[in-house]
Amino acid sequence: xxxxxxxxxxxxxxxxxxxxxxxxxxxxxxxxxxxxxxxxxxxxxxxxxxxxxxxxxxxxxxxxxxxxxxxxxxxxxxxxxxxxxxxxxxxxxxxxxxxxxxxxxxxxxxxxxxxxxxxxxxxxxxxxxxxxxxxxxxxxxxxxxxxxxxxxxxxxxxxxxxxxxxxxxxxxxxxxxxxxxxxxxxxxxxxxxxxxxxxxxxxxxxxxxxxxxxxxxxxxxxxxxxxxxxxxxxxxxxxxxxxxxxxxxxxxxxxxxxxxxxxxxxxxxxxxxxxxxxxxxxxxxxxxxxxxxxxxxxxxxxxxxxxxxxxxxxxxxxxxxxxxxxxxxxxxxxxxxxxxxxxxxxxxxxxxxxxx
Amino acid sequence: xxxxxxxxxxxxxxxxxxxxxxxxxxxxxxxxxxxxxxxxxxxxxxxxxxxxxxxxxxxxxxxxxxxxxxxxxxxxxxxxxxxxxxxxxxxxxxxxxxxxxxxxxxxxxxxxxxxxxxxxxxxxxxxxxxxxxxxxxxxxxxxxxxxxxxxxxxxxxxxxxxxxxxxxxxxxxxxxxxxxxxxxxxxxxxxxxxxxxxxxxxxxxxxxxxxxxxxxxxxxxxxxxxxxxxxxxxxxxxxxxxxxxxxxxxxxxxxxxxxxxxxxxxxxxxxxxxxxxxxxxxxxxxxxxxxxxxxxxxxxxxxxxxxxxxxxxxxxxxxxxxxxxxxxxxxxxxxxxxxxxxxxxxxxxxxxxxxx
Numbered sequence: 001x002x003x004x005x006x007x008x009x010x011x012x013x014x015x016x017x018x019x020x021x022x023x024x025x026x027x028x029x030x031x032x033x034x035x036x037x038x039x040x041x042x043x044x045x046x047x048x049x050x051x052x053x054x055x056x057x058x059x060x061x062x063x064x065x066x067x068x069x070x071x072x073x074x075x076x077x078x079x080x081x082x083x084x085x086x087x088x089x090x091x092x093x094x095x096x097x098x099x100x101x102x103x104x105x106x107x108x109x110x111x112x113x114x115x116x117x118x119x120x121x122x123x124x125x126x127x128x129x130x131x132x133x134x135x136x137x138x139x140x141x142x143x144x145x146x147x148x149x150x151x152x153x154x155x156x157x158x159x160x161x162x163x164x165x166x167x168x169x170x171x172x173x174x175x176x177x178x179x180x181x182x183x184x185x186x187x188x189x190x191x192x193x194x195x196x197x198x199x200x201x202x203x204x205x206x207x208x209x210x211x212x213x214x215x216x217x218x219x220x221x222x223x224x225x226x227x228x229x230x231x232x233x234x235x236x237x238x239x240x241x242x243x244x245x246x247x248x249x250x251x252x253x254x255x256x257x258x259x260x261x262x263x264x265x266x267x268x269x270x271x272x273x274x275x276x277x278x279x280x281x282x283x284x285x286x287x288x289x290x291x292x293x294x295x296x297x298x299x300x301x302x303x304x305x306x307x308x309x310x311x312x313x314x315x316x317x318x319x320x321x322x323x324x325x326x327x328x329x330x331x332x333x334x335x336x337x338x339x340x341x342x343x344x345x346x347x348x349x350x351x352x353x354x355x356x
Numbered sequence: 357x358x359x360x361x362x363x364x365x366x367x368x369x370x371x372x373x374x375x376x377x378x379x380x381x382x383x384x385x386x387x388x389x390x391x392x393x394x395x396x397x398x399x400x401x402x403x404x405x406x407x408x409x410x411x412x413x414x415x416x417x418x419x420x421x422x423x424x425x426x427x428x429x430x431x432x433x434x435x436x437x438x439x440x441x442x443x444x445x446x447x448x449x450x451x452x453x454x455x456x457x458x459x460x461x462x463x464x465x466x467x468x469x470x471x472x473x474x475x476x477x478x479x480x481x482x483x484x485x486x487x488x489x490x491x492x493x494x495x496x497x498x499x500x501x502x503x504x505x506x507x508x509x510x511x512x513x514x515x516x517x518x519x520x521x522x523x524x525x526x527x528x529x530x531x532x533x534x535x536x537x538x539x540x541x542x543x544x545x546x547x548x549x550x551x552x553x554x555x556x557x558x559x560x561x562x563x564x565x566x567x568x569x570x571x572x573x574x575x576x577x578x579x580x581x582x583x584x585x586x587x588x589x590x591x592x593x594x595x596x597x598x599x600x601x602x603x604x605x606x607x608x609x610x611x612x613x614x615x616x617x618x619x620x621x622x623x624x625x626x627x628x629x630x631x632x633x634x635x636x637x638x639x640x641x642x643x644x645x646x647x648x649x650x651x652x653x654x655x656x657x658x659x660x661x662x663x664x665x666x667x668x669x670x671x672x673x674x675x676x677x678x679x680x681x682x683x684x685x686x687x688x689x690x691x692x693x694x695x696x697x698x699x700x701x702x703x704x705x706x707x708x709x710x711x712x
Contacts, residue, residue: 270606
């Protein structure tokens with residue numbers, strides 16, 4: 001390149017006349033412009049050779065993620081997909097953060113019962129609250145889904161959306177997990193954070209599609225996952241527009257609006273995204289329909305199950321767990337060749353604080 | 357700058373020694389790097405002096421839009437807002453495209469009744485279908501909201517989401533507006549297209565928040581408005597996940613899911629975006645709560661009403677219209693100093709095909 005351009009740094013020992021110096025300078029500028037482009041391209045190429053998933057051990061799971069992303073993003077690939085269509089959906093509980101000994105949102109609701117109890121003396125004689133306030137969580141939850149729903153509605157409704165957001169923020173800044181004693185937002189999976197970043201760096205829009213409450217996730221999902229509120233989909237209760245002293249507020253009602261689990265997940269994806277995802281990530285049978293809906297699309301699609309196999313660093317549970325059961329989903333994943341992550345084998349670290 | 361760097365093109369007549377030429381080159385490269393930055397900044401500054409709203413006459417409406425956008429985007433402005441928070445919401449019917457002689461989606465539904473009639477001989481004796489099939493639209497719609505709802509449910513449900521999308525696409529590619537004889541997607545407002553582009557060029561995410569059906573808008577909103585499906589919010593009917601011969605489908609049910617009008621608009625904004633918009637654009641009392649909700653936020657907010665004042669080029673209607681009535685909203689806009697666009701005065705052209 002230097003020889004062609006007439007600029008050669010090794011020519012410095014030769015005499016140079018001033019006019020040709022100017023021509024050399026002009027040529028040098030042209031070379032420099034090309035060099036800048038070259039450097040920029042080199043930097044890009046270099047970035048792609050850096051391991052995008054450093055917390056993943058080499059293995060089938062990691063390779064399948066990289067092969068999929070490479071396939072849909074390389075311009076000359078037969079699987080190339082336009083950036084606008086690159087949608088990836090992630091379950092939250094058990095897929096992006098832990099979900100044991102019970103969903104963190106249920107632990108939040110239990111703490112809310114305690115916080116609200118002084119204003120509700122009648123709870124002392126009323127289940128499931130009476131058991132809860134005696135510290136008997138098992139007894140309180142013995143009423144099954146009905147008891148949980150009652151606890152959720154009582155603790156999640158009755159305030160404005162702004163008030164509830166502040167309550168969630170306050171709780172997250174002080175509450176600690178019962179066994180790890182860490183803030184809940186520390187218990188996100190480092191390898192999955194890397195997947196989120198890797199997908200976004202490759203033009204994907206990343207969405208959360210969770211059975212958990214939208215308004216429980218949005219206050220922290222942007223900071224922790226890099227997923228903005230408008231890309232957080234989940235279960236919701238109804239809210240009502242109201243004027244209070246001339247100021248509009250949205251009041252949270254004790255009435256379920258949408259339950260974003262199982263068959264609800266493809267419905268929510270359709271209603272709120274309106275495109276079929278290219279890739280779906282889950283960990284339980286509650287995610288099965290989302291993975292089915294995703295992989296039924298034409299062209300390249302990707303489905304991944306996180307399997308909880310690490311009793312030491314996290315928890316080990318699948319086919320018989322009451323929380324995060326992965327049974328039918330595991331059969332279907334094996335039958336269809338979906339990626340199944342073995343946490344113990346595939347993940348070098350579980351949580352961000354374990355990184356060296 | 358040249359003097360400081362030691363590189364001066366006017367020095368060309370002076371003798372130059374080779375070693376200093378190299379030093380000069382090094383200096384030149386530094387200057388060039390700075391020049392590149394300067395050129396890039398200059399290009400940006402230049403772009404900002406190009407009129408971003410060429411189809412708008414100079415006036416208060418245009419000035420208010422530009423002043424708002426400049427205020428929230430200039431880094432040293434007291435009103436500066438981070439790009440992630442730059443959310444703008446737009447009503448569709450009457451704000452981004454025309455809505456006379458009736459909502460285009462109702463015209464679509466009427467065409468669907470005709471297309472489906474051979475399969476429904478019972479409609480000959482059943483209102484509102486009987487009147488419709490005789491060409492008596494007024495008689496058919498005499499049943500009010502109930503009649504419209506029955507027509508919408510009958511013509512919009514019973515198929516899969518993929519089938520319905522194709523029906524909308526086919527209709528739009530052939531149907532013509534009853535008075536202009538143009539494709540409906542030609543009847544979008546050129547000045548508002550410019551606002552959409554201008555906002556996006558300034559880091560805004562633009563959303564549609566319409567009383568119209570989500571699945572009626574999504575098939576064309578990306579091409580026509582540059583608004584992707586995941587940023588189209590509207591009314592919806594319920595859909596159900598179903599397995600058909602091992603393939604998952606979403607079936608459209610004849611049941612209202614959400615009516616995105618009036619008090620529903622702030623609710624939908626909250627549930628689906630999760631941030632309060634900075635700017636809201638509407639044209640009727642059905643948008644009032646959306647504009648109230650938007651402007652009740654802290655910091656700089658912007659609300660705009662399009663007022664239909666041009667009987668020659670479009671339609672003239674406001675306080676007493678049955679479609680797109682702007683009455684309470686107009687009072688509130690005037691009381692609160694919101695921007696009110698007078699189509700006749702403020703818009704040089706209405707539709708894209710009128711551009712010279």
